[in-house]
Amino acid sequence: MRDNDLQRLCRDASALDIPPASRRGSRLSPKGSALSERSSGSSETAGRAGGKVAREGSTGVLYVHKLGRQHFAYLRSIGEGLDMHEAASRYLGVEHGHSTLAAHRQVVDKLRGLCRRGGKKDWRLIGLAIRSGTVSEAPPLEEWAEANNLSDWRYEELLPMYQEAFPPDRKEKRNARLRERQIALLKELESQAEQKPQPTDLISGWFDDVTSARLKQSGMLMVGELQAAIARGGRWWSSIPAIGQGKADRIEKYLVTLCGELPKPQGVQRMAEIARSLASSAPMQAINATPTALPSPTLPALPARQPSADLADLEGRWGPNRATPVPSGTSASNDKEAIEAWVRARAGSELTAKSYRREAQRLLFWCETERKKALSSMNVEDCLAYMAFLQFIPPAFISRRGAPRFDIEQGWRPFAGQLSHDSQRQAIVICAAFFAWAVSASYLVANPWVLVNRKTGDKPLELISSRAFTEGAWASVRGFLEAAPPSPTRSRTIFIMDFGEGTGLRAAEMLSTRLDAFQPLRSRWVLKVQGKGSKNRVIAVPSQAVAALNRYLQERKLRPLGEAPPETPLVASAVDDNQGVGYRALYESTKSWFRRAIMASNLEGIERTTAYKASLHWLRHTCGTRALERGVPLAMVQEQLGHKDPRQTMKYSKTQLEALLDGMDKAFKG
Structure with a gap:
């Protein structure tokens, strides 16, 4: 049976900020809601054990929606009097205003069902906006005392007179009590029913049916896959049908509400620093078939080697394999400059220069982000690890299509995709050639690539050419x-x-x-x-x-x-x-x-x-x-x-x- 306070609250229209109960049987399309389900309007059938199964009629795919902290945050904001549309947009990812009521009812039905099965008598408080019945016009106690020449009175003496002059509103006191009960009930339910999104959870358990279906079409099924796609940056949504910049932003915000700040892929910060450094370097001079004489550069002094292993030098200015420059060598003082000097000296055409620079810069990215060392500090183990790396390029190193070069935030990465057998072999040959030149130019002491077996074996057998028109x-x-x-x-x-x-x-x-x-x-x-x-x-x-x-x-x-x-x-x-x-x-x-x-x-x-x-x-x-x-x-x-x-x-x-x-x-x- 309802208690007296709750009965009066439900009869008092000023306490509610939701549509009248008489409209409860109406059905609104749930499109756009991040919790859209096929609601039956019955509290008894709402979600079991914190979840509800809804069937997407067009495809027959089952979606299991789960209760998360965003749902309780939504209900708390409703109880505080926040506008329902704003609360639904902020916490539930609702795009369209006409979907707000449907999303609200689904959340309320689900939690009220949990309360009733648990025998909680306050279940009707779920989803109510409890606000003050009247607006108190009482001034602050200090101002009232000063206005009545009572500033020298003690607080204990002033309080009874102040309360007699401005008696508290009975409706306001009642609503305050109910608000406390509502908050306590939500906290209790949250501790019992809240589920935290896991990377292996299906996206369909946390997003609305329409968004889930669109993400599924692009190959994203789990929350972790969506997190990784967004964290890589760039136009991650470009291949997803009917999702543009605005919808993608809302998905990202909603995912942050669910899971917190998205993790950055390992090494992406350092990758961005390398990309900015390479992008800001002066463009290489045009390469001619006939080399021209260059003025002899003044060789800089080699920086003193640092004794501490903790002070990692990722630019290659010093290291165990760095050689002291001599007049017949190169003036390069770090690995980036050495790569450019090698390209200028050895590339015979623009096409060759592009290939040389690309492979050397890829190795530079890999060394600094994966091995946490300078390119010039590579050893035998690093060479073997890079050969293994080339056989399967991790997604964090694969660029988004169309991303501007060196723009890590837009999804650019050093590799365009997985390498063929011939491309792997070419990459290893070019990297070894750079190290051989660096030793000859007195930039490095030794070439670790000569100490490893660089053979990649035969490529997969092709009996005949499969790339000829029949x-x-x-x-x-x-x-x-x-x-x-x-x-x-x-x-x-x-x-x-x-x-x-x-x-x-x-x-x-x-x-x-x-x-x-x-x-x-x-x-x-x-x-x-x-x-x-x-x-x-x-x-x-x-x-x-x-x-x-x-x-x-x-x-x-x-x-x-x-x-x-x-x-x-x-x-x-x-x-x-x-x-x-x-x-x-x-x-x-x-x-x-x-x-x-x-x-x-x-x-x-x-x-x-x-x-x-x-x-x-x-x-x-x-x-x-x-x-x-x-x-x-x-x-x-x-x-x-x-x-x-x-x-x-x-x-x-x-x-x-x-x-x-x-x-x-x-x-x-x-």
């Missing part, structure tokens, strides 16, 4: 392009396919080529190419490639090969026919055409799955495969493609494997 896939793509409406990118893609299949040029070689690189030879054409490592070669341009180029030039409103302006780029921008195109734009455009063509094709099974991965580089593999299949000698194909090792060219040959299959089929017929 005849069926080639016909499907060409047919799709021919039927597509005319456009600059369509014309460019058709040209790229025919010219790339006929010449086998790398994408970078195509982009750097102008028409003046073509030379006539007895009514045919050859092309001067500067390939990898700034090495020059002359390749044949077969009639298929010449015809494709002349068609492409005609569509660009230019004269044919030999008559067009010599400075004309081989591959043009879709906006300006006289301007070249960047690699990223060409890659994305070509890959988009390939994917659309394969999706519209009649290819089936593994052929369709494989062809869907096609990219710009596949044209080079297709050239090598077609040439070997049609009887071109291996040495000629090797020279055309610019391979150092004939074994690399042999990857494109299927002849030996097909002969093996024919022989075994004859011996073992089914």
Whole structure:
């Protein structure tokens, strides 16, 4: 039975800050609420053991919502008189005002159900906004005493007269008692029913159904995965459907309410310091094929080595492996300067310089953040650890797509993704080369890489090249392009396919080529190419490639090969026919055409799955495969493609494997 105070409170409309009970049976959509459930409006069915199972009708997925400290904070704020919409937004993550009432009812029903099952008679106090019945206009005691010339009276004498002059409001006293009971009840329930979010908890247990479903679509199922994604920084929400900057901010704030401040990934602070240092360094001078003489620098004195092991030098200004500079060495005084000096001295092209700098800086990041030591202080154990690290790059070192370079807060990291076998091998070779140069330049005493086995073993066996178009896939793509409406990118893609299949040029070689690189030879054409490592070669341009180029030039409103302006780029921008195109734009455009063509094709099974991965580089593999299949000698194909090792060219040959299959089929017929 209700006590008298509670009966009077429930009859007193001035004590409540929620809609009348007569509206209790109405159903409001819970979309946007961080606690949205399918509420039945019955206290008896509300959450068991602090949780409630709600079914998402569209997908049949079960969500178990849990009681956390945010729910009790919400109810305390309601009891204090905070506006319901503001409280729901702050503590429950409610986005839309129309969802506030539904979220409020779900929380209240859940806790009232717990109270009733526990036999607590004050269960109706849950969710009530208890406020003063009247506003007291009594002045402070000191002001009243001074106004009545009673300042010299003692407090014990003044108090009875003050209370007689300003008697306390009976309703206010009653509400104060009920407020104390409400707070005590919430504290008791919180100690019994509060659940703390764990990294392994399902996101659906703490967020509303709609948000949980969207996060699930992006691959995030557990609270820890969401925490890690947010902690990495950047536009973590960009791949999640229907979540933008505003919604992402609310999710982050709500997650902080649930779990406290998000933990930063290990080493991210130091990574940010390194990134700022590298970003603020002066850009490297342009690298020319012909080196120019530089003035001899004045060598600085080497800082005294620090005897204390506690004073870690992460810049590499001193250390056990640092050598004293000599006039014939480098003027670099720390590891960052040594990397730049090495790139200037050894890189023969901008492309090589980019590769050298990238691998050395990756090693620098890893040393300082993971091993807590300078790059120049690496030893044998560090070299082995880095080789193991390259086999599986942790997520904390993988960059968000599109993040600005060196911007750690926006999610940039040293690695774009997991490394292939060839990329791992190249990284180790480049890092070892830097240490060898540093020893020769008297920057380091010894090279630890010569003391370890740097062999990475054979790459996973490829019986044949899987990155060459089959005849069926080639016909499907060409047919799709021919039927597509005319456009600059369509014309460019058709040209790229025919010219790339006929010449086998790398994408970078195509982009750097102008028409003046073509030379006539007895009514045919050859092309001067500067390939990898700034090495020059002359390749044949077969009639298929010449015809494709002349068609492409005609569509660009230019004269044919030999008559067009010599400075004309081989591959043009879709906006300006006289301007070249960047690699990223060409890659994305070509890959988009390939994917659309394969999706519209009649290819089936593994052929369709494989062809869907096609990219710009596949044209080079297709050239090598077609040439070997049609009887071109291996040495000629090797020279055309610019391979150092004939074994690399042999990857494109299927002849030996097909002969093996024919022989075994004859011996073992089914």
